[in-house]
Amino acid sequence: MDNVKTTPPGITTTVANQAQSHMGDRPTSTTNTPNMRPDEKQLTLQWFGNKDVRVVEAPVPAITEPTDVICKVTGTTVCGSDLHLYRKEILQLQAGDILGHEWMGVVDEVGSGIKNVKKGDRVVASFQIACGTCKFCKEGLSSMCDTTNSSSLQEKLYGKPFAGLFGYSHFAGGFAGGQAEWVRCPFGDVNLLKIPDSVPDEKALFLSDIIPTSYHAVQCAEVKEGKSVAIWGAGPIGLLAAKWCQLAGASRVIVIDHIKERLDLAKKTSGCDIINFDKDQDVVAAIYKLEPDGVDCGIDAAAFRYTKGWLHGIQHAVGLETDSSEIPNEALRAVRKFGTISLVADYAALTNQFLIGALMEKGITLRGTGQAPVQKYWKNLLSKIESGEFDPTIILSHRFKIDEFRELYDAFDKKEMGIIKTFVQTKFSAPPHPGTPALSSLREGDVKPSAVA
Numbered sequence: 326m327d328n329v330k331t332t333p334p335g336i337t338t339t340v341a342n343q344a345q346s347h348m349g350d351r352p353t354s355t356t357n358t359p360n361m362r363p364d365e366k367q368l369t370l371q372w373f374g375n376k377d378v379r380v381v382e383a384p385v386p387a388i389t390e391p392t393d394v395i396c397k398v399t400g401t402t403v404c405g406s407d408l409h410l411y412r413k414e415i416l417q418l419q420a421g422d423i424l425g426h427e428w429m430g431v432v433d434e435v436g437s438g439i440k441n442v443k444k445g446d447r448v449v450a451s452f453q454i455a456c457g458t459c460k461f462c463k464e465g466l467s468s469m470c471d472t473t474n475s476s477s478l479q480e481k482l483y484g485k486p487f488a489g490l491f492g493y494s495h496f497a498g499g500f501a502g503g504q505a506e507w508v509r510c511p512f513g514d515v516n517l518l519k520i521p522d523s524v525p526d527e528k529a530l531f532l533s534d535i536i537p538t539s540y541h542a543v544q545c546a547e548v549k550e551g552k553s554v555a556i557w558g559a560g561p562i563g564l565l566a567a568k569w570c571q572l573a574g575a576s577r578v579i580v581i582d583h584i585k586e587r588l589d590l591a592k593k594t595s596g597c598d599i600i601n602f603d604k605d606q607d608v609v610a611a612i613y614k615l616e617p618d619g620v621d622c623g624i625d626a627a628a629f630r631y632t633k634g635w636l637h638g639i640q641h642a643v644g645l646e647t648d649s650s651e652i653p654n655e656a657l658r659a660v661r662k663f664g665t666i667s668l669v670a671d672y673a674a675l676t677n678q679f680l681i682g683a684l685m686e687k688g689i690t691l692r693g694t695g696q697a698p699v700q701k702y703w704k705n706l707l708s709k710i711e712s713g714e715f716d717p718t719i720i721l722s723h724r725f726k727i728d729e730f731r732e733l734y735d736a737f738d739k740k741e742m743g744i745i746k747t748f749v750q751t752k753f754s755a756p757p758h759p760g761t762p763a764l765s766s767l768r769e770g771d772v773k774p775s776a777v778a
């Protein structure tokens with residue numbers, strides 16, 4: 326999940342929560358306040374304020390509806406989009422929200438209406454909570470499920486809201502997330518995928534979000550054999566998208582970022598050309614040097630926050646816009662005439678100085694990816710992992726314990742210590758799979774290991 330962020334100018338979390346309470350919740354097909362098991366406790370990562378997250382004890386959820394499944398978490402992680410929560414950039418956060426939308430586990434208990442999974446099954450959850458029966462779910466567009474998000478504020482802002490999400494504030498339905506030892510999964514038959522023994526947790530976990538999201542971004546950009554592609558942003562989504570482009574037979578994949586290790590990784594794992602915008606400040610000129618007609622496809626996998634120029638920096642700071650148009654404008658200029666651009670990065674509300682002329686005059690298709698419909702892709706993508714065609718662990722840099730989530734958010738936010746993507750273990754996790762990172766500790770300053778188990 327890589328494009329949920331919204332703080333329209335002048336709207337604070339408090340005001341947003343007041344507005345929601347004034348409007349009342351949208352009706353939903355499942356509750357976001359489940360029953361709890363008496364006397365059982367678990368570790369959870371909870372949000373308390375700007376850059377204030379804490380690992381605290383909480384009750385363990387219980388089966389509340391017949392379609393519920395309760396899972397013990399065996400793997401979780403922190404996502405780039407969690408940093409918007411960390412920095413209080415998402416509306417409708419409430420103190421005590423349990424975060425985390427990327428998780429997997431073992432089924433511990435199932436409701437009476439569950440048919441597809443049973444106690445003991447290894448499963449991965451999609452980051453979105455789909456009902457499986459509404460119009461959008463029936464069309465395979467699980468991320469746009471119409472019945473699971475209670476946010477009337479989002480409905481007001483966008484016209485219609487996307488699906489409820491695990492651990493992503495009340496703007497996304499107010500469901501407890503997977504940065505925890507236990508999770509209640511509503512509509513477990515729809516939102517859990519069984520994992521075969523041949524696929525280790527370190528690979529399966531990423532089917533929850535970044536594998537389908539990166540794949541979806543590449544589909545939306547219409548990348549095909551022989552086409553050239555430019556990808557802005559070499560975070561986990563950009564890096565995995567580059568791999569999908571290479572597997573699709575793209576003639577050239579150019580990755581743009583300014584963090585050296587990430588650019589090196591793009592080169593090493595997917596044979597990309599790289600542009601470091603600290604050195605090559607005119608990114609568009611650098612792209613035309615490599616592809617004189619411009620690239621066929623563009624993917625914006627960067628983030629709104631990383632404005633480069635002073636103009637957008639000031640407008641963002643004083644609340645004249647929420648989102649910068651700098652990268653879409655670079656893409657509009659660098660993509661060939663009648664080319665295609667997909668936006669998978671964080672855009673929320675309003676932008677200024679958008680180069681609408683290039684969009685129209687060059688005949689460019691500019692497509693917002695939306696939240697990726699995970700269920701549409703995940704069986705196919707699991708088979709590509711099983712066969713060895715696709716290995717998501719190319720971006721897995723570290724493994725930590727759930728106890729150190731607070732330190733991990735801080736280090737990840739600062740983009741320190743070469744952390745790209747992490748695997749966070751709980752007391753229910755198996756030992757590291759051979760070839761994946763060994764356990765590190767942030768508390769002991771032991772954070773360099775690309776050492777593998």
Ligand SMILES: [Zn+2]
Binds near residue numbers: 326426427
């Ligand atoms: Zn994510």
Ligand SMILES: [Zn+2]
Binds near residue numbers: 455456461462469470
């Ligand atoms: Zn639905």
